[in-house]
Amino acid sequence: MRKILRAGFLCILCILCTLLYNHNLPAASYTVQKGETLYQIAKSQSTSVEALTKANPTINPQRLHPGDVLRLPSSPTPTPTSAPTPSTPAKTSPPPITQTKPTTPAEWVRIKKGDSLAKIARENNLSIADLQRWNRLSGDSLRSGALLRLRPPPSSTPTQTNTPSSPLKPHPTPPPSPPKPSSRELIFIEPARAQIDAPKDRLRDWEYIVVHHSGTSGGNAKIFDYFHRQTRGMENGMAYHFVIGNGSDSGDGQIEVGSRWFQQKQGGHLASEALNEIAIGICLVGDFSTHRLGPRQTASLIELVQYLRKLQPDSKLKFRLHREINTKPTECPGKLFPSSAIHEILD
Ligand SMILES: [Zn+2]
Known part of the structure; x- marks a missing residue:
């Protein structure tokens, strides 16, 4: 109940x-x-x-x-x-330098x-x-x-507007160049690799990787972190461990790492405390009830899931859409999310 x-x-x-x-x-x-x-x-x-x-x-x-x-x-x-x-x-207050x-x-x-x-x-x-x-x-x-x-979105470079109080580390590099389909390099992981790797010696016993959409046209890790702290009272900040941008407020396909990943804290993205304890949350920026997932976000998601599995080779991390695992009905990550195609690759 x-x-x-x-x-x-x-x-x-x-x-x-x-x-x-x-x-x-x-x-x-x-x-x-x-x-x-x-x-x-x-x-x-x-x-x-x-x-x-x-x-x-x-x-x-x-x-x-x-x-x-x-x-x-x-x-x-x-x-x-x-x-x-x-x-x-x-x-009376001076404008923040980064404003x-x-x-x-x-x-x-x-x-x-x-x-x-x-x-x-x-x-x-x-x-x-x-x-x-x-x-x-x-x-x-x-x-x-x-x-x-009603205005052009900010350029697809990451928004470097971190305030001193922000728990999120600034992204070290601009978003990667367009993916080459044949390349086996970690195009999307590479810029965030140090941050993704940071807790690799103290990983929780994760069992699932769960993908969400933000349900918004824009956003980035910093915006979600602020929102979750301020209006949802989440003291651990952003409910997800990772955010994959769509080119609006961070790069298209850019992986941002949340503080819950650095600290290996449970997620806040599922309607079950037990599941939050064992499920890594990835949020794709966008509303896939009305828009289709773009190729860079798709490639980035696949790369991230495969990389996380390599970090934790014994765990057999299972991949789920939010709606497939949540205890309450939800459409997340949107009815247009290419569920079967992604499952085919990641199952
Ligand atoms: Zn969701």
Whole structure:
């Protein structure tokens, strides 16, 4: 029973697709919609969870209710690409050195029912082709509730905006060059190899490798770490051990290593404490309910799973999709995830 209750809190990233309505420009207040989290609101209002919390000291971020009215911070703060950088509306505090330049609030728009690419393009003076490119859309079908980028994503180099408080080590090198199919080199592992190898002499008795999707169009380890700490109260930080980027907020196929891997801590990615103890969590950035997994993320995932198995040769690590192992029904990692093709390679 407890597991079922807990399950509602888990894999929140998989349910970022709740029906929300966009408030594109900052207003003085914001009415919480059904299913909305503080993180989503911060994103849609181009502010930060911290700023919202400061502006609303009486709210409990874990218990937002539809109809709650939030005071919005007076000035917009950096966009989701720099969400984890603590930002405050206070005029006296100097801007963090690593802060990216603030952009207009309309970097993201939340898709409303009845929206079309053409409509959003027209309203924002943009071309449909740009919107498709920035959001990796092939057609023009939009899912209401999802976020749409109105600006080009940051370049596919990793975002080096680590703050001193960040538990994540900065990635040492830029993302790897495009994979050569015939090459047997560890294209995606190599840049992160030292970090992946770091705990190899003190590995837990892992039994599973479980793959998730973030359910978001962007994100990286730092953003997820911030989100899991701030809105899910996870003191061990990011629930996953690894994140594989999609070119939005980290490189396409880039492997980021979370602090739980360095410390060989249990995951927080499954709706079962027992399973979290023995399951390595890998999160693929993206929403594979609406998008197809790209070739670089696919290759990176395969490389990472095979490499982890080599690190722990006696363990026969079993590969599972989140939905195949979770105690609560979930679609994660999305209905378009190429389940059988990946299983064929990794089973
Ligand atoms: Zn999941």
